[in-house]
Amino acid sequence: MSRKLIRGGRVIDPANGIDAIADVWIQDGGIDAITSVREESDADIDWRDTEIINASGKIVCPGFIDTHVSLREPGYEEDESTATGTAAALAGGFTTIAAQSDTCPVVDNRSAAEFIRLQAERARNCRVYPLGAVTKESKGEELAEIGQLVQGGAIGFSDAKSPVANSEVMRRALEYTRMFNRPILHFAMVPELSEGGVIHEGFQATRLGLRGIPAAAQDIMTGRDIALAELTGGRVHLMCVTTADSVERIRRAQAAGIAVTADVTPHHLLLTDEVMDSFDTMYKCNPPLRSAEHVQALIAGLKDGTLSAITADHQPLAFEKKQVELDIAPFGICGIETLLPVCVKALIEPGHLTWSELISRLTVGPAAVLGLKHGTLSTGQPADVTVIDPEEQWTVKASEFRSRSRNTPFDGKVFTGRVVMTLVDGEIRYQKGVSVPCS
Amino acid sequence: MSPAAKTLPLLRKSGQQVRGELNGIADADRFALEAGKWQSRAKWRLMVLNNLPVSGPWGERHLLGLERLSAEQLTTVLDLAEHYDRATFGGTQRLDVLKGVVVANLFFENSTRTRTSFSLAARRLGADTVDFTASSSSLSKGETFIDTALTIEAMGVDMVVCRHRTPGAPHLLARHLKASVLNAGDGTHEHPTQGLLDIYTIRKARGRISGLTVALVGDIRHSRVARSNIHGLVKLGARVIVCGPATLIPSDITRMGVEIAYSLDDILPEVDCVNLLRVQFERQRGAFFPSIPEYANLFGMNGDRIRRGKSDLLVLAPGPINRGVELTPDVADGPHSLILNQVSNGLLVRMACLTLLTQERRRLQGGEA
Numbered sequence: 176m177s178r179k180l181i182r183g184g185r186v187i188d189p190a191n192g193i194d195a196i197a198d199v200w201i202q203d204g205g206i207d208a209i210t211s212v213r214e215e216s217d218a219d220i221d222w223r224d225t226e227i228i229n230a231s232g233k234i235v236c237p238g239f240i241d242t243h244v245s246l247r248e249p250g251y252e253e254d255e256s257t258a259t260g261t262a263a264a265l266a267g268g269f270t271t272i273a274a275q276s277d278t279c280p281v282v283d284n285r286s287a288a289e290f291i292r293l294q295a296e297r298a299r300n301c302r303v304y305p306l307g308a309v310t311k312e313s314k315g316e317e318l319a320e321i322g323q324l325v326q327g328g329a330i331g332f333s334d335a336k337s338p339v340a341n342s343e344v345m346r347r348a349l350e351y352t353r354m355f356n357r358p359i360l361h362f363a364m365v366p367e368l369s370e371g372g373v374i375h376e377g378f379q380a381t382r383l384g385l386r387g388i389p390a391a392a393q394d395i396m397t398g399r400d401i402a403l404a405e406l407t408g409g410r411v412h413l414m415c416v417t418t419a420d421s422v423e424r425i426r427r428a429q430a431a432g433i434a435v436t437a438d439v440t441p442h443h444l445l446l447t448d449e450v451m452d453s454f455d456t457m458y459k460c461n462p463p464l465r466s467a468e469h470v471q472a473l474i475a476g477l478k479d480g481t482l483s484a485i486t487a488d489h490q491p492l493a494f495e496k497k498q499v500e501l502d503i504a505p506f507g508i509c510g511i512e513t514l515l516p517v518c519v520k521a522l523i524e525p526g527h528l529t530w531s532e533l534i535s536r537l538t539v540g541p542a543a544v545l546g547l548k549h550g551t552l553s554t555g556q557p558a559d560v561t562v563i564d565p566e567e568q569w570t571v572k573a574s575e576f577r578s579r580s581r582n583t584p585f586d587g588k589v590f591t592g593r594v595v596m597t598l599v600d601g602e603i604r605y606q607k608g609v610s611v612p613c614s
Numbered sequence: 615m616s617p618a619a620k621t622l623p624l625l626r627k628s629g630q631q632v633r634g635e636l637n638g639i640a641d642a643d644r645f646a647l648e649a650g651k652w653q654s655r656a657k658w659r660l661m662v663l664n665n666l667p668v669s670g671p672w673g674e675r676h677l678l679g680l681e682r683l684s685a686e687q688l689t690t691v692l693d694l695a696e697h698y699d700r701a702t703f704g705g706t707q708r709l710d711v712l713k714g715v716v717v718a719n720l721f722f723e724n725s726t727r728t729r730t731s732f733s734l735a736a737r738r739l740g741a742d743t744v745d746f747t748a749s750s751s752s753l754s755k756g757e758t759f760i761d762t763a764l765t766i767e768a769m770g771v772d773m774v775v776c777r778h779r780t781p782g783a784p785h786l787l788a789r790h791l792k793a794s795v796l797n798a799g800d801g802t803h804e805h806p807t808q809g810l811l812d813i814y815t816i817r818k819a820r821g822r823i824s825g826l827t828v829a830l831v832g833d834i835r836h837s838r839v840a841r842s843n844i845h846g847l848v849k850l851g852a853r854v855i856v857c858g859p860a861t862l863i864p865s866d867i868t869r870m871g872v873e874i875a876y877s878l879d880d881i882l883p884e885v886d887c888v889n890l891l892r893v894q895f896e897r898q899r900g901a902f903f904p905s906i907p908e909y910a911n912l913f914g915m916n917g918d919r920i921r922r923g924k925s926d927l928l929v930l931a932p933g934p935i936n937r938g939v940e941l942t943p944d945v946a947d948g949p950h951s952l953i954l955n956q957v958s959n960g961l962l963v964r965m966a967c968l969t970l971l972t973q974e975r976r977r978l979q980g981g982e983a
Contacts, residue, residue, distance in 0.1 A: 378866035382681070384781040384803030384841055387865070454782025499758055500780035502801070 177224070178202055179601055181560065183212050184230025188237060189535035190551035199235055201558040204601035208554060228596070228603075230562055236534045237550050238270025238559035238597060240541040242438055243306060243333060243360055243414055244489045244511060248294060250279025255491040255579045257291065260511075261300035263578035265605035267487065267511040268537075268594035270559035271302040271549050273360075276313065277335035283308035283319035288327030301599055302559075304330035304545065309348045309359055313337045318348055325355045330545050333360035333414070336461055336506070340366050342399060349409025358410040358436070358544060363400055363421070364462065368392035373502055375448040375463045383452060385501070388463050390418040397421040401428040404435050412544050413437040415488055417462040419472030426481040436544050438484035439473050441517035442508055446584070456497045457584040460490070461506035474527050483540035485518060485533075487511040491580030509580045513571055515563065516590030523565075524591070530565070558601035567593045670694075672970045675978065676788045676795040679804035680845040688846055692814050694966035695959070699818075702738070710740030715972055718771040719745045720763060720787075721798070722778040727933065728798050728808075731957070732775045735964035744771070759783065760790050767793050773971060776800070794971045802836045802894075807967055808932055809842025811960040813850065815952050816887050818959065819928055824851030827884050829875070831913055832891035832940055835862045835902075839932045840891055844870050855881055858891075858913060861902040878913050879922070887928040890915055890940040906939055915941040920950055928952055 179201040186197040186209055193209065200207040213220060244264065247255035255263075257274075264272050274291050276282035282291060288305040295303035307324030311317045313334040321332060332352055339345040339361065352359055369388040374380045376387025397413060401424060404411040416422060416437045428435045446464045458464060476482040490507025497504050510517075514537075522528040528536075542550035549559055570589050573581040597605035670690030680688065702709065717736040719729050729745065736743045746766055757765075763774065773794045776784045781803035788795040799805040817823050828847055834840045834856045847854050848871040856863060857875040868874060875881045893909065903909050910916075915929060929941070929950045937943050946953060 376865055378869045381864040381867050382841070382870060384801055384838060386802075454785045495758070498760060500778070500786065501782050502780045 177204075177226070177601070178207075179226045179228060179558075179598075181228045181230045181235050181562065184233045184235035184562065186235045186552065187531050187534050188552040189531050190237070190539045191553060193552070194531050199552060199560065201560075201598075201601040204558055206552050206554055206556050206558050209552060228562070232564070232566070233595065234530060234534075234563040234565050236561055236563065237538045237552050238301075238561045238599065239268045239514075239537040240271040240545070240547065240550050241269050241489070241511065242273050242331075242412065242484055242486050242541045242544050243275045243335075244269075244272040244487065245275045245277060245335070245491065245507075246291070246303075247491060248278060249290065253493040253579075254496075257294035257303070258298040258300070259577060259579040260489070260491065261295060261298045261303060262605075263489070263491075263509075263512050263576060264301045265597045265599070266577045266594065267514050268561040268563065268597055269301055269511060270561065270597060270599045271304070271542075271547065273304050273306050273330055273545055275335050276306045276308040276333055277337075281308045281313050282306065282329075283311050283313070283324070285320065285323040285327035288324050288329050292328050300604055301597075302549070304328065304547075306331050306333045306360060308332065309334045309339055309361075310344060315339045315341055315344060318344070318351060321348075321351055321355070321357075325357065329357070330547075331358045331360050331412070334362070336362050338362050338364045338366055338396060342403065345400070346403050346407060349403055349407040349411065353407065353409050356410075356546065358412045358546070360412045360414050360544075361396075361400055362415065363393055363396035363413050364388075365392045365395050368395070371502075373459055373463065374451050375465045375469075377448065377466050379448040379451055379466070383454070385451065388461075390420060390465065390469065393418050393462055394420040394424065397424050401425070401433055401435055404428070405431075405433045408434070410434040410436075414486070415440055415443070415462055416476070416482060417443045417465050417469060417473065419469050422472050422476035422481055426476065426479070429481060436484070437476075437482050438486045438541070438544070439477060439482045440486055440488040440508075440510065441514050441521060442510060442584070444470060444473055444477070445517050445521035450584070454501050455584065456499070456501055456504035457508070457582055457586075459501060459504055459506055460488070460508050474522065477522070477536060478528060478532070483536065484544055485514070485536045486541070487514040489578075490582075491578050492582045493580060494582075497582050507582065508584065509573075509576065509578050509582045512576055512578060513583060513585050513590075515594055516569075516571070516592050517585065519565070519592035520590055558598055560598040561594060562596040562598075563592060564595045565592050567591065567595070569593050672974060675971065675974050676784070676797075677806050677967055677971060678784050678788060678795065678797045680806045680809050680842045680849075681804065683806075683845075683849075685849045685851075688810070688813070688850060691810055691963065691966050691970065692817060694969060695810075695814050695962040696818070698962045698965050699959075708738050708740070711969060712736065712739035712741035712972055715739075715741040715772045716770055717741045717743045717773045717775060717968065718766050718793075719743060719798075720766060720774050720776045721745070721747045722759070722776075722783070723799070725777050725799070727957075728777060731960045732796075732798060732807075732964055735961050736968055738961070739965055739968060741968065744769075760786065763787050763791060767791050772975065773968065794975050796967060796971060799838055801838065802841075803838050804842045804845075805838040806842050807960065807964050808839050809846045810967070811956055811963040812839070812843055812889060812930055812932065813846045814963050815930060815956050815959050816928060818955075819952060820886070823847060825853075826886045827853045827855065828887045828889060829855045829857050829878075829881055829885045830872075830889050830891060831857045831878060831915070833862045833893045833902075834858050834867065834891065835864045836894040837891045839889075841870075843889060844872055848872070855885070857881060859903045859909065878915075878919065882919060882923045885923060885927065887930060888915060888923075890929065890931040890935070892932065892934065892936060893939055910939055914939060915945050917942065917944050917948075920945055920948065930956060932956070
C-alpha cells in the first residue's frame with residue numbers, strides 16, 4: 176500500500192472542469208481523490224505512510240499526451256532511442272506518447288509494433304503506444320497489414336511525414352481502419368507542390384531566394400482528406416496544421432459532423448518565417464514556419480477547439496545532420512522538452528488561452544484523438560500527473576536535454592513556466608534537477 | 615556604422631611602409647588632371663595608395679549581400695571602383711595594396727567567369743590567390759561544407775570568396791570562419807558583386823542612378839542577380855520594374871520596392887536600362903514556360919524592340935548569355951550593349967570590395983592588438 180499526496184497545488188483537470196487549489200491523493204498508483212486542502216491536524220486522516228509532495232504555487236494537472244513522437248529506434252539511434260526519447264517526454268511533462276512509424280525498418284508489421292512496446296517497457300519511462308504505417312514502407316502504394324498491426328498494439332496509423340498522395344489508397348485506408356476504430360494521422364501536403372521547398376512561400380522566400388512551400392500545398396490535401404473522411408466515415412487526424420485556410424476547412428468539416436481532428440505545434444504558434452533570414456537550419460521544419468496571418472489563424476483555431484491537440488512534433492536529429500547547408504539539412508525540431516514554455520510564451524502570456532484551455536489541448540484533446548482514457552485526474556485513473564511551476568523563469572540549455580539530440584532553435588532563450596515533476600502510475604519518473612539514469 | 619569606420623586608416627603599403635591618412639573623398643577630377651604629370655609606374659602606385667577615396671562609410675567584415683548595405687555604403691564601393699578605374703587605366707595597372715593577403719576562391723558551383731574575375735582583381739591588388747573547386751554538395755564528398763572551409767582557412771587564408779548553390783551558405787561560413795567572407799553568388803539569393811558591377815556600369819554610362827528606370831527582364835525567381843540589383847538600385851533611388859513570365863516572378867516581390875510588368879513592349883518606352891537575366895534552366899524544376907521561341911517572342915530583346923525603346927537605352931546582361939533566347943546577336947553586339955563593359959567593370963568593383971573588406975579586417979585586428 177503506497178500513498179502519495181500532492182498538496183496545495185492549483186489542480187487543473189479540464190476533463191472534469193476542475194481549476195482550484197486542492198490536494199490530489201494517489202493510492203497504489205491510481206488517482207484516489209481530489210479534496211480540499213487538508214491540514215496535518217485533521218484527525219480523520221491517517222498520515223502514516225503518506226508521501227507528501229508540496230505543490231504550493233504549482234499547477235497540478237493530468238500528464239500530457241502527444242499524438243506523434245519520433246523515437247527514431249530502430250534505425251536512427253544516432254538521433255534518439257526509445258529510452259532517451261521517453262525520458263525527454265517525461266521532462267516535457269508527457270506521460271503518454273504515440274510513437275511515430277518512421278523508423279528503419281518502418282513499423283508496417285506486427286513485430287515492429289511489438290518491438291516499440293518492448294523497448295518502451297524496458298525504458299520504463301512514459302507510456303508508449305505505437306503508430307503503425309498506413310502503407311507498406313510508407314510508400315503510399317499498398318496498405319500495410321493494418322489488422323495485424325492492431326493486434327501488435329498500434330493505436331492509430333500514420334505514414335509520418337510521407338503523405339498518402341494517392342487518393343484511392345487513402346480512401347481504402349480510411350475504410351479499412353474503420354473496422355478497428357483507429358484514426359489515420361495524416362500529414363496533409365501535396366508532394367508536387369512542396370518538393371524541394373525549405374520555407375513558407377511568400378515574401379521571405381522571395382527575399383531570401385529560398386524555394387517555397389505554398390500554403391495551398393497543405394490546404395489542398397486537407398480538403399481532400401476531409402472529403403474522403405466524409406465519403407468513407409473513417410477518422411482522419413491532420414498532423415501539424417499550419418495554414419489559415421486549413422483551419423477554416425477543418426472548422427467547417429467539424430461543424431458538418433465529419434470525423435476530422437487536427438493538431439498544431441508550439442513552434443508554428445510562436446515563430447514566423449521571418450526568422451529564416453538567419454539561414455539557420457534549426458528553424459527548418461516541415462511544414463515550414465508560416466507568416467504572421469497564418470499564426471493568428473492557428474491561435475484562433477486552437478482557442479475555439481478546431482485544433483484540439485498540441486504536439487511537439489518531436490523530430491530529434493543528430494548534431495552533424497543539421498550542420499550543413501540549408502537545402503540539404505533535414506527538417507525537424509527536437510521539441511518535446513520545450514513544448515510547455517514555448518506554449519506559455521505563445522499562448523498564455525499574450526492572453527490567447529487560459530491555463531485550463533492549454534492543458535486541455537495537451538490532455539483530453541489528444542486522448543480523444545487516440546481513443547485513450549488517459550488525460551484526466553478522475554478517480555480510478557492511473558495517476559499520470561504533471562506538476563508545473565508557472566512562474567519559473569529559466570534558460571533553455573540544449574546541452575541539458577534528456578533527448579539524445581539538440582536541434583532546437585530555442586537554445587539559450589529565456590522562458591517562463593517549467594515542468595518540475597512528472598508521475599506515471601503514481602511514481603515520480605521525472606523531477607527537475609534530479610537526474611535519473613536511464614534503465 | 616562605427617565612428618572609426620568613417621576615417622579608415624590607409625592600407626599598409628608593404629615594403630615601403632608608407633602610411634597616410636586622407637579625409638574626404640578624393641577629388642577624382644584633380645586626380646585626372648594630375649594624371650598627365652605622372653608617367654612612371656612606380657609614381658602611379660604611390661599616388662594611388664595615397665589617394666584611396668575610402669573615407670565613405672563601410673564597416674563590414676563580410677560582404678554577404680546588398681540587402682544589408684546602406685546607400686552610403688554602396689556609394690563607397692562604387693566610388694572606390696571608379697577611383698581604381700581612373701588610377702589604374704581601367705584596371706590594367708598592378709598595385710600592391712593587398713600584398714601579403716591570401717584570397718581563397720571557394721567555388722562549390724562551377725563558374726569560370728566570376729572566379730577568373732575575382733582572381734584577377736585580387737592579383738591586380740597584389741594578393742595571393744588560391745582556387746578551390748569542389749563538387750556541388752558537401753555530402754557527396756563525405757566532408758561537410760564547413761569542414762572544407764575550415765580546412766582551407768587553416769592554411770592561412772584571410773578572405774574567402776564563396777560561390778555555392780545554397781542560399782545562405784556564405785552566411786554559414788561567416789558564422790564559422792575568422793576570415794572575411796565574400797559572397798560570389800549563393801543559389802538564388804544574392805550575388806552582391808554582380809549587382810554592384812551592374813549598378814556601376816549604369817552609373818558610369820549615365821552619371822547617376824537616382825531617377826532612372828531599370829527593367830530586370832526574365833527569370834526573376836531563380837536569379838540572385840535580380841535580388842542584388844533590386845536591393846542596390848532601389849536604395850540608390852532608381853525605379854525598378856521586374857518583367858518576365860508570371861511563373862518566373864516570385865510571390866510578394868513588390869514588397870521589395872519594385873513594380874511588376876508582364877509585357878516588355880508596354881514598359882519599353884519608359885525604360886532607361888534593361889538588364890536581361892539569363893533563363894536558369896538548371897535551377898528550374900520542370901518547365902516554367904511553354905517553349906524557348908515563345909519566351910524569346912515575349913521577352914527576348916531584339917532589334918525591333920531596340921528601335922521602339924529610348925534612343926539611349928542601355929542593354930545589360932549578366933551572362934553567360936543565351937544568344938537567341940534573352941537577346942539576339944545584333945543586340946548583344948550592337949551599340950546599346952554594355953555587356954563587355956560589365957565584365958571589365960566587374961574587375962574594378964571586385965577590387966574595391968576586396969580592398970574595403972581587407973581594410974575593415976585590419977582595422978578590427980588593430981583594435982584587438
